[in-house]
Structure formats: structure tokens, C-alpha cells
Amino acid sequence: MSILFSVLVKPQEYLDPGSGSLIIQIVLAAVMGAGVAIGVFWRNIKAFFTGKKASEQELDPTAIDPTEIEPEETETPAIEE
């Protein structure tokens, strides 16, 4: 009965994240802290010398593009003579 039960009770997650995929994240968490920091540092140095800097929106499509913001309606102040 308990075997049947364990088959029927599925994990709560909507997607199966996969055991191996969870384990590797723990390993990477330990390894990568330093690696990513070096990567960012290196890119900054490269950007400094090449003078190339991508726009924020190009780097991150979830950043709000300031050129595309629709102006909010504001009341025009009455001109006082």
C-alpha cells in the first residue's frame, strides 16, 4: 500500500526539475561565485579599453527603454499674464 501511495503522490512542483539538475546547481553555486566575479571584472576592463558599451536595453531587454516611454498626460499649467 505504501508503495502504491508513493507512486501516486507526485512531487508538488509543476515541472520536474530533475535530480541531477538540482545537484549540479549546488556544485555550481560553490564553484561559480568567484568565476562570475572575474568575468564581470574582465568585461569591465575590456569595455574600458575598447570603449564599447552596449545600451542598457540591449544588454537587458527587461530594462525599460527611456525612448519608448509614452509621456504621461500632464495638465498644461495655465499661463498667467
Added chain:
Amino acid sequence: MQEKVSASFRDPSGFMFKVDGLYYRQVNLAYQKDWDLFISSGLYQQLSKAKAIVAHEEMPLDMATMSEKAYKVIKPTQLGFISYPYEWCFNQYKDAAILTLSIARRALEYGMSLKDASAYNIQFLDGKPIFIDTLSFETYQEGLPWVAYKQFCQHFLAPLALMAKTDIRLGGLTRDYIDGIPLDLASKLLPKTTKLSFGLATHIHIHAKSQQKYADQKVSQKEVSGKISKQATYNLIDSLLSAVRGLDVPTISTEWTDYYQDNNYTESSFEAKRALVTDFVKQVNPKTAWDLGGNTGEFSRCASDLGIPTVSFDIDPGAVQQNYAIVKKQKEKFMLPLIMDLTNPSPSIGWHNQERDSLKDRGPVDLVMALALIHHMAIANNVPLREVARSFADFGEHLIIEFVPKQDSQVERLLSSRLDIFPDYTLEGFKQAFSEYYSILDEQPVQGSERTLFLMKRN
């Protein structure tokens, strides 16, 4: 009339449905807590203002189809043509991957986690990728790994790596593997040198080995809880981002990308053809158009430049990639370039053969264009003219088609290496075959060539 959308059934958080041709989404009570955080945290506002996710408006709850489960009903921005990952060129795929990761990263900032990183959650709207599944976010729990990591690697990183490092044509593999390319398969197909790249080595090769090693062990999220800090999740996403950004395909000069430098047109006849096509498009005044064999979109733009949403299909990934580069550079909103082999168009795939629609099921459109294409169908692929007409008639009501006769150097080239078994391939034979399905409305010679342009309407 109300109908359910067959691609939307896996997620218990809610589902899509259609009323009178418009798409709605029901948000279930089960998702209430996450939904409220998604809105109240400001994540929705940030993403929708950045046009990273489709905006929506809230509708009255009595529209719900399963009202006992319903928490909200929303009407998202309505999309045009739905495209699938196996139809995207490399850079479209790459932009979709970058968007997905950027959204996952942004969600963390707002205390949420992206729980679904499927490539099918991305569509192209106004020339740019956009995330369409509003129910893909859950409350972030400190210490837990990223639940969609495996999915991201299968859906995005593996196909991109295969296209860039093994062969561009492997993008088509995503059609066979609807839940993304298995990582052990990707690992096997990638060249050994990719083991030297940190990103591909970890996220594909070692990841695949880890999956294999722990295949029989059930590790629950709870067991790994507390092991991964929020910073480590940021690092993971950043590492994936840099792996994706590091992948590129050279601007390929394949079959068709050189076509306009090496064809039957002089500059003036090219312009004349453009004017003629534009005139025909204006006569039809379609709501939507498909250009079959659109190459880099030269003539598809006769429609899209008029503000008509146009899909430009081509078999050549290089041409589609060039077309997409133009779309991005000129910030075009009405052009969608896609890869399509018209002799084997995208089939219906997935559960019950209903999850992803075939090309035919995504039509019909008001206008189909087929310029300089007929000889590839009829001569290079042996499809009888009558069959070509039948197929095009299924795709749309009006047809702008160019007949390319045997005297044309492009056809001569096709015939040079094979026996001419096409006695009916003449202007008269063409008109006769197409008349079975269409009425010919107009017929104009293309200046400076032997070709003829037709405007037809389905019978």
C-alpha cells in the same frame, strides 16, 4: 463561441481560452498568492513596460470557463502569427534565450522565480521577442535551486550550442524534441572542443553527466533547500547569459543570400518588379500576408512597409538571419522572418497532435506571395503545377505569383543537370493549372525579364 486552447493544459495555475476569436486567460485560485505578488511587487509593471512580457487587462470574472477554480480572467495583448522555435533563425533564438534569462533575473529582484523557461513561451511581436506566459512566476524561496534550470538548458542552450558549434541545421531538432533537446544527446553531438568552454562544459556536458548519475535517485527540492543563496542563483543565470551571448553563427552566405547579386534582374527591372508587387498588394489590401520563399524579405517588404503584418518564410537559415538583422536594424514592426521548408512545412506536433499547429492550421491569410518560387517547387522538387496551386489556395485567398519560364537563366540552371521531364511547364500550362483553383485578376510582364507576375483570387 467559446473554445479551449489545446496548447494550454499542463499548468495548474490557469489556462487559455478563446471567445469569438479573441484569446483570454483564466487564472486559477490555486495561483492566487503568486499572482497577487506578481502584480503587487511591481514585476508585472516593469516587464510589461519594457515590452518583455505581454500586457493584459483584467476582465469580469463571470467570463471564466471553469468558474469554481477561477480567480481572475485576463485578456492579454492579442498576438499575430504564432511561431515556433524550430522556425526561428539563430539570432531570433538567441534573442529569445537572452530575454528568458533576463526575465528570470529581473524576477529574482522582485522576490519571484521564473518557474517555466519553455521556448514556446516566447513569441515575436512588433519585430521583437516577447514572453507570453503570465503565469510563469512563483514566489522565490531563499535557498532553493532554480526549478527551470534544466528546462532552460534543454530548450535554449542546447539547440543554440548545436547550431553554433555543430551544424546550423540542428535547430530543426527542436521539432522532434518538444520538451527541448535531451542534454545527453546534445553532449554527444557537440564537438569535444566545447568541453573547454566553461559555460558549455558545465551547463551541458557536466549537467548531462549529473543527470545520468542521479537518474535513479529522487532528490526533492526540500532536500537541497538552503544550499543555494540568491546570489548563487544570480550567478547561475549570469553564467547562462554569458554562455548564450558567447554563441554566434557567422553571417552565412548560403544558397540564397547572394541571390540578388547574381540573378536575372538589372537595377531598373528590380525596381519595376517592386512597384508592380506593391501595386498588386494595394489592390488586395490584405489584413495579413505570407511571403513564401521570401529570401531576405526584399519583396515581403512591399507588404510590411504598408503596415501589413507579413511573415516572410524561407528555407535558408542564412537568408532568414539576414532578414531578421534588417528587422532589428530598422526597428520594423510588421515583418516576421521565419525558416520554413515549403516542401515539408511545419506539421502539427505534441499531445494529441494539437499542441503546436501546422503551418496550414495557422492560416489562411488574405494574401499569399510566391515570387521566383514556382520553378523550385515544380522543377527542383517535381511538384506538379496543379498541386502547387492547390497548396497555395489552402494558405490564402489572394495570390501574387511570378511565373519563371524555362528560358530564364535560373530555370536553365536547374535544368542543366537533369532531364527535362516538364513538358507542361509553360506559361499556358501554368495558367491552366492555376485556373482550377484561382481566377486570374491581373497579369503583367516583369520588365527586363522573361517573367510574368499574376494577381489571382481563389475560386
